[in-house]
Amino acid sequence: MKFTGKVHKFGADIDTDVIIPARYLNTFDPAELAKHCLEDADPEFPTKVQAGDIIVADKNFGCGSSREHAPIAIKGAGIACVIARSFARIFYRNAINTGLPILECDTAIDAINSGDEVEVDLDLGQVRNLRTGEVYEATPFPSFMQEIMAKGGLINYIKDK
Amino acid sequence: MGMTISQKILAFHAGKEFVAPGELVNCKLDVVLGNDVTAPVAIAEFDKLGINQVFDQEKIVLVPDHFTPNKDIKSAEQSKTMRDFARKFGIKHYFEIGSMGIEHCLLPEQGLVLPGDLIIGADSHTCTYGALGAFATGVGSTDMAAGMATGEAWFRVPESIKFIYYGEMPRWLSGKDLILHTIGDIGVDGARYMSMEFTGEVISKLSMDNRFTMANMAIEAGGKNGIIAADDITRDYIEQRAKRPYTIYQSDPDADYVEIREYDVSKMEPVIAFPHLPENTHPVSEATEVSLDQVVIGSCTNGRLEDLEIAASLLKGKKVHPEIRLLVFPGTQQIYLDALRRGYIETFIEAGAVVSTPTCGPCLGGHMGILAKGEKALATTNRNFVGRMGHPESEVYLASPAVAAASAIKGRITAPWEV
Ligand code: SF4
Numbered sequence: 060m061k062f063t064g065k066v067h068k069f070g071a072d073i074d075t076d077v078i079i080p081a082r083y084l085n086t087f088d089p090a091e092l093a094k095h096c097l098e099d100a101d102p103e104f105p106t107k108v109q110a111g112d113i114i115v116a117d118k119n120f121g122c123g124s125s126r127e128h129a130p131i132a133i134k135g136a137g138i139a140c141v142i143a144r145s146f147a148r149i150f151y152r153n154a155i156n157t158g159l160p161i162l163e164c165d166t167a168i169d170a171i172n173s174g175d176e177v178e179v180d181l182d183l184g185q186v187r188n189l190r191t192g193e194v195y196e197a198t199p200f201p202s203f204m205q206e207i208m209a210k211g212g213l214i215n216y217i218k219d220k
Numbered sequence: 221m222g223m224t225i226s227q228k229i230l231a232f233h234a235g236k237e238f239v240a241p242g243e244l245v246n247c248k249l250d251v252v253l254g255n256d257v258t259a260p261v262a263i264a265e266f267d268k269l270g271i272n273q274v275f276d277q278e279k280i281v282l283v284p285d286h287f288t289p290n291k292d293i294k295s296a297e298q299s300k301t302m303r304d305f306a307r308k309f310g311i312k313h314y315f316e317i318g319s320m321g322i323e324h325c326l327l328p329e330q331g332l333v334l335p336g337d338l339i340i341g342a343d344s345h346t347c348t349y350g351a352l353g354a355f356a357t358g359v360g361s362t363d364m365a366a367g368m369a370t371g372e373a374w375f376r377v378p379e380s381i382k383f384i385y386y387g388e389m390p391r392w393l394s395g396k397d398l399i400l401h402t403i404g405d406i407g408v409d410g411a412r413y414m415s416m417e418f419t420g421e422v423i424s425k426l427s428m429d430n431r432f433t434m435a436n437m438a439i440e441a442g443g444k445n446g447i448i449a450a451d452d453i454t455r456d457y458i459e460q461r462a463k464r465p466y467t468i469y470q471s472d473p474d475a476d477y478v479e480i481r482e483y484d485v486s487k488m489e490p491v492i493a494f495p496h497l498p499e500n501t502h503p504v505s506e507a508t509e510v511s512l513d514q515v516v517i518g519s520c521t522n523g524r525l526e527d528l529e530i531a532a533s534l535l536k537g538k539k540v541h542p543e544i545r546l547l548v549f550p551g552t553q554q555i556y557l558d559a560l561r562r563g564y565i566e567t568f569i570e571a572g573a574v575v576s577t578p579t580c581g582p583c584l585g586g587h588m589g590i591l592a593k594g595e596k597a598l599a600t601t602n603r604n605f606v607g608r609m610g611h612p613e614s615e616v617y618l619a620s621p622a623v624a625a626a627s628a629i630k631g632r633i634t635a636p637w638e639v
Pocket residue numbers: 286322323324343345519520521579580583584601602
């Protein structure tokens with residue numbers, strides 16, 4: 060899978076309460092959740108984000124609660140992929156299970172700025188900064204998880220079994 | 221090479237003799253848990269599988285605790301989705317209002333989680349049950365759906381960090397202070413993907429309620445699970461509750477740890493985590509300038525009987541500061557009743573506190589005590605993220621029940637020995 064999109068950059072330890080505050084958890088409709096996605100970190104994010112955009116964040120992205128509403132809100136907002144220095148483990152798992160493409164890439168984080176266009180190749184585990192032409196190598200997923208993602212998430216994977 | 225308790229539990233449930241850290245394994249589950257926020261999402265996923273039964277009606281636990289008693293129409297719809305599902309599929313352990321409690325206080329109390337169990341819950345604080353010597357970890361709703369359908373889940377066997385606590389516990393120090401201190405030491409991702417094993421002479425003397433508090437916050441250091449080897453204190457706790465056999469595991473002496481950290485507790489002070497991360501810890505004596513608007517005592521971290529007992533002992537015959545709103549949330553109906561019979565509830569009300577039915581309520585900024593812009597709260601809960609208890613410009617400080625009660629009396633963050 061390949062994506063090209065504009066970057067929104069966030070800092071370290073972006074928690075699931077910031078990704079989608081609990082006050083909106085009385086629904087799990089992706090469009091509803093998207094209206095409030097990351098608003099406590101950047102109040103303008105829900106209005107300025109566009110389909111195909113990419114989130115780049117520092118360490119421990121998605122820490123905190125197990126709410127799957129977090130990847131649902133991010134997907135609902137049209138985000139194509141999240142690249143972070145590292146992900147909190149429940150978020151990592153939820154992203155794979157719900158089919159939100161994610162990538163852990165240490166070197167990309169410092170070099171990419173908000174507003175940059177980047178190209179992500181999930182199969183190769185590569186991130187290319189179209190502004191500078193630089194290419195960053197990411198850690199590829201274990202094959203077991205690639206299989207789940209290739210099937211479009213855990214539920215389809217189980218259905219096939 | 222030996223194994224840790226966590227490895228042993230995963231190996232057993234994967235049908236293997238040995239599992240190594242980093243290995244991916246498929247395991248059979250003893251309990252699958254969900255609540256009124258996460259279960260409706262799981263039910264929608266479960267429905268996509270088009271099957272007409274769950275893997276085991278006795279091994280699924282559904283607890284409406286987050287926005288209940290239903291705070292608004294949408295929440296009522298979510299609770300109804302879960303209730304209807306429980307009835308349709310004959311889920312034995314569905315807890316309606318009246319028997320419901322905060323899930324991580326309720327499951328151990330009801331004997332639904334036992335030593336040696338492998339438990340997943342669509343709630344990050346599922347790690348609480350590690351206090352019983354179980355392997356328990358939080359997952360998302362899709363994992364819960366898959367678990368309800370197949371009774372299985374995949375795991376990456378975690379590396380382990382061992383935490384050894386030694387020395388004489390000072391008066392007023394609690395499990396909450398030990399875990400906050402530990403998170404302050406290693407950071408909110410210090411144990412990311414890893415198992416946190418709590419050991420040492422201090423832990424072996426610690427009460428179950430304090431052990432639950434510690435295991436509860438493993439996730440706040442990024443841990444996959446927190447675990448304490450079951451011993452006589454554990455046995456005493458589960459004796460009257462267990463309705464099925466269980467297995468007690470010990471870590472092997474030659475088990476592999478990526479790190480061992482030791483803490484001398486004898487000189488520790490009660491700990492406060494400042495906004496907006498649980499790792500921003502300070503000793504209480506450095507925090508006494510902070511004035512407050514609200515104090516919250518309760519939650520799956522500190523809503524158990526011992527927590528209420530300490531708070532009541534400090535509030536007895538005293539008044540809550542006129543500028544403070546003190547909210548007390550017992551963790552379960554049983555805890556509420558025990559606190560009532562022991563006179564704690566009367567103490568709280570006479571002091572000017574509000575006592576609520578068990579619910580997550582303000583802990584996650586749900587209902588029953590939301591903060592306005594600029595307000596500050598001290599809470600015995602586990603998270604102080606931006607906006608956690610209300611307005612994104614409000615603040616939450618985390619502390620023990622003793623500090624919370626003392627602070628409610630003084631109107632600012634206060635050490636328990638000051639009142
Ligand atoms: S009390 Fe708070 S932390 Fe515990 S389950 Fe409820 S919302 Fe989560």
